[in-house]
Amino acid sequence: MKDLWISAFLSAIGKPDWHDYRHDISIHTEEYANGKRIDITIVADNYVIAIENKITADLYNPLDIYKKHISKAYSDKKQALVVLSMKPILNSRPLTENSFLRCNYSDLFKEVNYRLGNYISSANQKYLTFMIDFMTTINHLNSAGTQIEYDFFSKNRETIDELIKRYESYKEKIFSDQTEAIAQLKDTMNRLTGADWWAWQNWDLGVTLNENGHRIGIESHFQEVGGNPVGHFNVCITTWKKEDWEPYREAVLNDFADYNPVVDESGTGRNSNRVFVWIYSTDEEDLDAIANKLKTIYDKLSKITSNIH
Numbered sequence: 001m002k003d004l005w006i007s008a009f010l011s012a013i014g015k016p017d018w019h020d021y022r023h024d025i026s027i028h029t030e031e032y033a034n035g036k037r038i039d040i041t042i043v044a045d046n047y048v049i050a051i052e053n054k055i056t057a058d059l060y061n062p063l064d065i066y067k068k069h070i071s072k073a074y075s076d077k078k079q080a081l082v083v084l085s086m087k088p089i090l091n092s093r094p095l096t097e098n099s100f101l102r103c104n105y106s107d108l109f110k111e112v113n114y115r116l117g118n119y120i121s122s123a124n125q126k127y128l129t130f131m132i133d134f135m136t137t138i139n140h141l142n143s144a145g146t147q148i149e150y151d152f153f154s155k156n157r158e159t160i161d162e163l164i165k166r167y168e169s170y171k172e173k174i175f176s177d178q179t180e181a182i183a184q185l186k187d188t189m190n191r192l193t194g195a196d197w198w199a200w201q202n203w204d205l206g207v208t209l210n211e212n213g214h215r216i217g218i219e220s221h222f223q224e225v226g227g228n229p230v231g232h233f234n235v236c237i238t239t240w241k242k243e244d245w246e247p248y249r250e251a252v253l254n255d256f257a258d259y260n261p262v263v264d265e266s267g268t269g270r271n272s273n274r275v276f277v278w279i280y281s282t283d284e285e286d287l288d289a290i291a292n293k294l295k296t297i298y299d300k301l302s303k304i305t306s307n308i309h
Contacts, residue, residue: 006042008111009049012103013082018047026226032234033069034262035278036062041070047078052100054085063098084108177229178222179203181287185220188291193298206238209302213309214244218297219276225283233290235280237261237301245275251304252277256297 007019028041031050040051050070052061063081070079081100089095095102153160179202186205189197197207206219216239225231237252239245242265253261259279280297284290 004112004115008115009042009103009108011111012108013049013080013101015047015080018044018078018080020045028225030223031069031225032223032232032281034065035236035264035276036065038066038069043074044077047080048074049080049082052083054083054087054089063094063100067098067100174224174229175203178224181222181230184287185291185294188287189294189298192291192295195298207298209305210309214247215240216244216248216301216305218294218301220294228285230285231283233282233284234278235294235297237277237279237297239275241273242275247308248304251308252301255300255304 003019006025007016010016010019023044023046025042025044028043029039030037031041038050039053042049042051048070050066052063052066063083067081070081081098082103083089083095083100084103084105086105089102092102094100179199182199182203182205186197186199189195189205189207193207195207197205199205200219204219204221206217208215208217210216216237218235219238220233220235222230223232223234237256239248245265253263256277256279262278264276264278280293282290282293284293
């Protein structure tokens with residue numbers, strides 16, 4: 001439906017003058033931001049919008065980290081930070097402190113409905129019906145239970161099944177391309193470092209140092225961006241036990257200071273005892289360039305570990 005949603009959204013957040021139908025627009029989901037993930041990022045020729053999407057959950061997200069990332073990564077564009085929510089945000093202080101706007105789903109849907117008449121004739125009627133049912137369901141979630149959801153699923157089961165199949169096919173293609181790139185990187189890193197690099201479940205490339213002492217290692221993976229399976233590459237230093245991190249803390253943070261390391265010790269479940277130190281991320285797609293950067297990181301960490309056992 002062309003630019004229906006973006007024009008409606010810009011109006012809903014008070015930025016209607018930003019809209020230009022000539023702009024190329026890309027949508028990123030789960031964009032990496034210093035170890036965290038931004039739900040949705042809209043990138044146009046001259047502006048960027050970061051969206052934290054809240055249907056039913058409360059707001060506990062690190063908005064300050066999102067703000068810092070957007071400010072740095074898109075310094076050449078106009079910027080808007082938005083929490084899109086269904087329910088009122090009880091504690092609005094984090095929004096105000098980090099310059100986030102709040103947009104209610106009902107306000108967004110009003111803008112969509114206001115413009116809808118201009119798009120109906122050219123829209124795919126099957127997806128148009130699905131979209132209207134979706135908006136109706138969201139609008140009723142504040143006051144209704146699961147029956148509305150059941151009615152929605154029942155009425156749109158064929159469309160939903162089709163979308164799920166297409167999405168699963170899309171994910172399989174993304175994963176296949178990522179694992180192929182990881183396999184190539186693994187071979188290159190084994191040759192460059194002489195170490196035994198591994199690929200956990202074929203997508204997580206890593207290496208372990210001090211296996212029999214204070215175990216520490218490097219992990220890395222690709223992240224899909226805008227449909228590109230290898231659009232982003234992330235690297236972290238990690239320990240599998242928190243007590244193994246302490247002997248390295250000072251040396252790693254000092255020696256990798258130029259990388260602006262972000263220490264994450266907030267893991268849950270199987271990662272509850274782990275420490276992740278996010279040190280590098282890039283949009284570089286050339287595997288040789290990525291391998292050379294990994295080699296530099298490996299050499300620095302290997303030098304640190306040679307003095308700690």
